Amino acid sequence: MKLIVKVFPEITIKSRPVRKRFIRQLAKNIRNVLKDLDPELAVDGVWDNLEVVTRIEDEKVQREMIERLTCTPGITHFLQVEEYPLGDFDDIVAKCKQHFGHLLAGKHFAVRCKRGGHHDFTSMDVDRYVGSQLRQQCGAAGIELKKPEVLVRIEIRNQRLYVIHNQHQGIGGYPLGALEQTLVLMSGGFDSTVAAYQMMRRGLMTHFCFFNLGGRAHELGVMEVAHYLWKKYGSSQRVLFISVPFEEVVGEILNKVDNSYMGVTLKRMMLRGAAHMADRLEIDALVTGEAISQVSSQTLPNLSIIDSATDKLVLRPLLASHKQDIIDQATEIGTADFAKHMPEYCGVISVNPTTHAKRHRMEHEEKQFDMAVLERALERAKLISIDHVIDELGKDVEIEEVAEALSGQIVIDIRHPDAQEDEPLVLDGIEVQAMPFYAINSKFKHLDPTRQYLLYCDKGVMSRLHAHHLLSEGHANVRVYRPT
Numbered sequence: 001m002k003l004i005v006k007v008f009p010e011i012t013i014k015s016r017p018v019r020k021r022f023i024r025q026l027a028k029n030i031r032n033v034l035k036d037l038d039p040e041l042a043v044d045g046v047w048d049n050l051e052v053v054t055r056i057e058d059e060k061v062q063r064e065m066i067e068r069l070t071c072t073p074g075i076t077h078f079l080q081v082e083e084y085p086l087g088d089f090d091d092i093v094a095k096c097k098q099h100f101g102h103l104l105a106g107k108h109f110a111v112r113c114k115r116g117g118h119h120d121f122t123s124m125d126v127d128r129y130v131g132s133q134l135r136q137q138c139g140a141a142g143i144e145l146k147k148p149e150v151l152v153r154i155e156i157r158n159q160r161l162y163v164i165h166n167q168h169q170g171i172g173g174y175p176l177g178a179l180e181q182t183l184v185l186m187s188g189g190f191d192s193t194v195a196a197y198q199m200m201r202r203g204l205m206t207h208f209c210f211f212n213l214g215g216r217a218h219e220l221g222v223m224e225v226a227h228y229l230w231k232k233y234g235s236s237q238r239v240l241f242i243s244v245p246f247e248e249v250v251g252e253i254l255n256k257v258d259n260s261y262m263g264v265t266l267k268r269m270m271l272r273g274a275a276h277m278a279d280r281l282e283i284d285a286l287v288t289g290e291a292i293s294q295v296s297s298q299t300l301p302n303l304s305i306i307d308s309a310t311d312k313l314v315l316r317p318l319l320a321s322h323k324q325d326i327i328d329q330a331t332e333i334g335t336a337d338f339a340k341h342m343p344e345y346c347g348v349i350s351v352n353p354t355t356h357a358k359r360h361r362m363e364h365e366e367k368q369f370d371m372a373v374l375e376r377a378l379e380r381a382k383l384i385s386i387d388h389v390i391d392e393l394g395k396d397v398e399i400e401e402v403a404e405a406l407s408g409q410i411v412i413d414i415r416h417p418d419a420q421e422d423e424p425l426v427l428d429g430i431e432v433q434a435m436p437f438y439a440i441n442s443k444f445k446h447l448d449p450t451r452q453y454l455l456y457c458d459k460g461v462m463s464r465l466h467a468h469h470l471l472s473e474g475h476a477n478v479r480v481y482r483p484t
Contacts (some may be wrong), residue, residue, distance in 0.1 A: 001062050004155075004162065005030070005050040005069070005078040008172050012048045026050065026074040026175040029236035033068050037061050037418060044285035052078075066168055068283035069115040071232050073201050074178075075170030081155070081162040092154065092161060093127065093133040099163050099255060100152050101138045108144035109134070110151055126156070158362040174203025176237045181205040182315065183242075183278045184287040185270060188222035188342045191289030191318055193229060193335035194326050199287050200233045207239045207281065208386065209274050211246040218342070219243055220469045223389045224437075225338040227461065230386045232334065241389055242277055244381040244394040246270075248373050256368040259350065260354040265365060268309035269374055276378050285313040291321050296353040305357040337416070341439065389465075399467050401480045405430045409452045411481050414462055424457060437462045444470055 011022045027043045027050055034041050034054075038061070042053040052069075056062065069078055079343065084095055096111075111126045111134070113126040123448065131143050134152065153164035184196040185210045199206045208226040212219050226241055249269055257265045274286050290298045297306070307314050318326055330336040405411050405427055414437040425432050435443055437457070455463035463480045470478045 001054050001056070001065075001076045002067070002081050002083055003052040003066075004081055005170075006076045007048060007050070008074055008076050008174060011074070011174065020079075022074070022175055022178050023047070023050065025178040026072075027072065029072060029175050029177065031070055031142050032236040034065055035445070037065055037068075057106055070168055070170055072236070073171060073173040073203050073233065074174050074175035077167055077169050079153075079155075079162070080166040080168070081164050084161045084225055086156060086159045086161045089121075089126070089129045090133075093130050093137075095161060095163055096134060096152055096154065097137060099165065100134070100150065101407070103150050104134060104138040104140040105335050106139065106141050107149040108142050109140055110143060110145050110148035112151060112153045113156065114154075115402055116122070117156070119156070123156075126154070127216065128243065129301050137446055155417045160394065171201050172235070175200040176200065176203055176205055176234055179203045179205075180285070181207065181283045182282045182285045182287050183209050183274055183281070184205045185274055185289075186210045186226055187220070187289070188225050188338060190290070190326050190330045190336065190339045191291065191294075191321075193225055193289075193339060194329050194333070195289035195317050196229055197233060197329075197333050198336070199228070200226055203241060205237050206234065206287070207242065207283065209242045209244070209277055211244050211273065212272050213246050213250055216469070216472060220465065221338065221342045221441075224462070225335055226344075227386060227389055227465075228338065229333075231461075237385075239386050240281070241384045241386045242381055243273055243384070244273055244277075246273075249377050252369055256370070257365050260352050261357065261362065261365045263295075263353045264302050264305055264357045264362065265369070267302075267306045268362075268366070269369075271306060271312075271314065272374065273378055273381075275309070275312045278312055286310070287315045287317070289318055289326075290316050291318045291323070291326070292452045294323060296355050299355045299357045302354070305359060305362050308359070326337045334416075337436070345377070350377070386482045399464055399471065399480055401460075401482045403482060403484045405454055405481060409454055410438075411454045411456050413456050414466060437466060440466045441469070444475065449475075449477060452477050452479070454479050456481040 007023060007026060010017055014022065022043050027045050030043050030050065030052060031041060038056050040055065044051050045476060054065065069075060073262045082099065101299050111127045111131040112131070115123045115126070124421045130152070133142060136145060155162040155164065182199050183205050185190065186192045186196065196206050198209070208221065209223045223241060230239060250266065253262050253270060271286065278286060290303065293299050296302070321337045327336065331340055407429060409430065411425065411427060411430055411432045411436050413420055413432055417436055420434050455467050457463045460482050467478050467480050
């Protein structure tokens with residue numbers, strides 16, 4: 001299979017050295033993302049595209065490759081092609097007939113040719129000749145240029161002919177690793193996950209910082225969604241997941257700060273904590289999922305007061321976004337299911353929160369706060385490589401994996417409903433229950449405690465995460481099902 005990867009248009013207008021650096025980085029990222037599927041993958045590039053060639057013929061593996069490339073920052077779209085030496089017009093017709101002939105009978109179609117290099121003919125000449133010949137030879141109903149039922153696409157580049165089978169859309173943006181790094185404040189909800197995605201899509205390496213206000217369940221949920229985002233959109237780079245225990249900070253705010261200023265004070269403490277972590281990692285910018293006036297702490301006066309807690313640049317990619325638009329994008333990128341079922345955490349809820357915080361009043365309230373509490377929280381912060389969160393979770397609880405399900409055991413398929421539908425899990429003589437990962441925490445407690453349950457997912461990542469959580473909660477009847 002051969003793919004022609006078209007880079008993000010903004011890359012092509014950069015100066016030659018910058019463009020070459022960006023394209024080199026994109027090529028490196030593609031190799032990193034696909035190397036476990038094909039260690040011998042070939043990636044070569046020119047000034048505006050890359051050619052990716054694999055000798056793997058397994059259709060399932062090819063589909064996985066295409067899926068990963070659609071989620072790789074820096075790619076506008078890519079073409080699935082067959083490559084041939086350039087012959088005469090009749091040879092072009094023969095190649096197009098070979099690939100599209102069976103689709104044209106009784107259909108209206110169009111031919112689209114793109115050409116690069118020096119030739120004694122134009123792209124229009126190719127369109128006309130190939131179109132008229134295909135119409136005669138394949139029994140097509142006619143040619144329709146505006147809304148064709150079948151589109152025959154070809155590219156001619158110097159002395160090579162490319163017949164295009166499919167075009168797959170990418171997410172655009174710049175390649176990860178070509179730009180700077182950021183630290184995103186993650187709560188695991190709709191806003192923070194979409195904000196993190198938008199930064200990654202723009203080519204910024206994004207580390208995750210979580211302030212734990214709600215115990216182990218909330219931490220597990222945020223780890224899960226952060227791992228998902230990294231795995232799907234950023235796995236070409238290694239980033240960190242930082243967890244800061246913030247319960248004591250919340251307690252200090254509840255005891256010392258006036259009710260109306262609790263929310264703003266908490267946000268300022270989070271920014272201070274994130275800035276401290278960013279300094280350790282030599283990161284220049286923080287990212288939050290705040291949008292103007294979505295909640296009381298996000299009015300312009302309050303955001304101004306919150307920002308003054310740090311000298312770091314605070315980026316808010318969702319600042320002018322509507323909530324429904326944010327939810328729609330979360331659904332599109334796959335984080336909505338996580339956000340909907342994110343465990344509730346005991347945040348600071350003000351009875352009458354201020355929407356117009358005053359600087360002098362804020363300074364007065366913070367004088368009551370013991371900063372040593374914040375320092376202790378930062379000292380206890382955990383920094384984990386995002387690809388090792390599963391290993392970290394398994395340190396305190398032994399998770400048993402089994403390769404075969406026994407009679408009487410129940411296998412719980414925790415994959416996404418779409419994956420369950422595409423490839424149903426069927427085991428002879430074994431009961432299989434579908435329970436998506438985002439519903440496990442709420443539904444497992446209603447299951448029969450006398451039965452043995454085996455959690456199953458494709459890679460074993462989600463199943464280990466949830467098995468760990470359930471074992472930590474006292475459910476001893478849980479194992480992980482990993483068939484060989």
